Amino acid sequence: MSGWLAIAGLGPGDEALITPEVTEALAKATDVVGYIPYVARVAERPGLTLHASDNRVEIDRSRHALEMAEAGRRVVVVSSGDPGVFAMAAAIFEAVEVGPAAWRALDIRVLPGITAMLAAAARAGAPLGHDFCAINLSDNLKPWDLIERRLRLAAEADFAMAFYNPRSKSRPEGFAKALDTLRQACGDARPVIFARAVTTPEEEIRVVPLTEARPEMADMRTMVIVGSSRTRIITRDGGPIVYTPRSVPA
Structure with a gap:
């Protein structure tokens, strides 16, 4: 056979x-x-x-x-x-x-x-409703300076961003540097979604402004999504809905 x-x-x-x-x-x-x-x-x-x-x-x-x-x-x-x-x-x-x-x-x-990215986005609402990118924050297979450059360029292009492998025990400093880079590049309070263990009994969803995001909010079971400057939050009982509008004004 x-x-x-x-x-x-x-x-x-x-x-x-x-x-x-x-x-x-x-x-x-x-x-x-x-x-x-x-x-x-x-x-x-x-x-x-x-x-x-x-x-x-x-x-x-x-x-x-x-x-x-x-x-x-x-x-x-x-x-x-x-x-x-x-x-x-x-x-x-x-x-x-x-x-x-x-x-x-x-x-x-x-x-x-x-993907965890799509499952996390669905739990939060529709934060990837317009243009977005996905970046693996692990520097095991690529240098950190390349990750940092991609973060800056994605922020400059105003993408929503989904981050895989944000913070491990062996390299906890990487995600802290990523957050610092984003704060410098974005200059605003974009929403950040921390979606841990999505679709499992341990699932936890947290939405905070970029200014309040902390490295310890993420681990290797966490998908982190950062909205664009256009991303909106609808407040409601039971947790907010985060979405990015489908269009950008000319």
């Missing part, structure tokens, strides 16, 4: 947000590969082997998955959210590009998922 490789997004956390396409691929898989907490979300069953590994071995994980698919296994590589957004799809294709020619002939599919 010919093997195949599916790179699948498990969504932000709630099992109801896993797409039927991903559920079907998991039901047919012989092997599931991924970061330890993501693989833990996949139910064990006869005929399925789970391969969990550390988050810092993406290329090794990719090669392992490709080797199994080449050997005729039906492999699903899992990511949270969407696999093409700061996740495993790019790592797989990096391995394919420099790997054996046979890998280019494999049946490889990317199965999209609901």
